[in-house]
Amino acid sequence: MTGGRLTNDIRTLRFLAGEMSQAELGQRIGVTRQTIAAIEAGRYSPSLEAAFRIADVFGKRLEEVFHWEP
Amino acid sequence: MPHREKLAWLYLIAMAVAFVPYFTYTAMDPPTDALPDMGRLMRLAAALIGQAVVLGIGYLLLWVSNRTEARAPADERDKAIERRALGVAYYVLIAGAVAVGCFLPFTDTGWSIVNSAVGAVLLAEVVHYGVVVWSYRRGVA
Numbered sequence: 001m002t003g004g005r006l007t008n009d010i011r012t013l014r015f016l017a018g019e020m021s022q023a024e025l026g027q028r029i030g031v032t033r034q035t036i037a038a039i040e041a042g043r044y045s046p047s048l049e050a051a052f053r054i055a056d057v058f059g060k061r062l063e064e065v066f067h068w069e070p
Numbered sequence: 071m072p073h074r075e076k077l078a079w080l081y082l083i084a085m086a087v088a089f090v091p092y093f094t095y096t097a098m099d100p101p102t103d104a105l106p107d108m109g110r111l112m113r114l115a116a117a118l119i120g121q122a123v124v125l126g127i128g129y130l131l132l133w134v135s136n137r138t139e140a141r142a143p144a145d146e147r148d149k150a151i152e153r154r155a156l157g158v159a160y161y162v163l164i165a166g167a168v169a170v171g172c173f174l175p176f177t178d179t180g181w182s183i184v185n186s187a188v189g190a191v192l193l194a195e196v197v198h199y200g201v202v203v204w205s206y207r208r209g210v211a
Contacts, residue, residue, distance in 0.1 A: 030145065031145040031146060031147065032072060032139070032142060032145050032147075032148075034071075034072040034147075034206075035145050035146070035147040035148075038147060038209065041209075042209070043208070043209030043210075044147050044150075044209055044210055046146070046147075047146050050146060
């Protein structure tokens, strides 16, 4: 695998969505609270489908939520 | 801590509780070739029953402490971690099976082979649950 990492703005977007909890976001996209925490911390890269679902919850496009840092 | 990480710890603890005493005893009193050795068989059975009891109690405690998480199906991260853990443990199990099945019959007999087989399975299980714990703690890409 080449270098680079996936970052995201989920924490900020949750704050802007009225302090949406990790549990609520997880429930809406079908994963556990711990998985949302792992995604936010960069310890887990979600599947493309989960990433699209997360973006959809916040009404954003995928690239507005997730960023690739080479 | 995710429910499935707790389960992995439970399996590791149950294996330690049941088989550390068993293999300690085996190391202190190496088996002879006299078969069947009912005493040794009973000790192996006691280790397996001990493991089952620890697992049963642990499952019950985890279930009671958080039923919502215990009932929740595995999500994509849980499945990714399980795939990784099984993938690593598979090679350990295959190496153990080759050693026990192909080489030990030429050098050992009886209980030495039995204990080596049990040890190979345990080692694969330890690697499996160890990778699960490691992946929940350190992440999985």
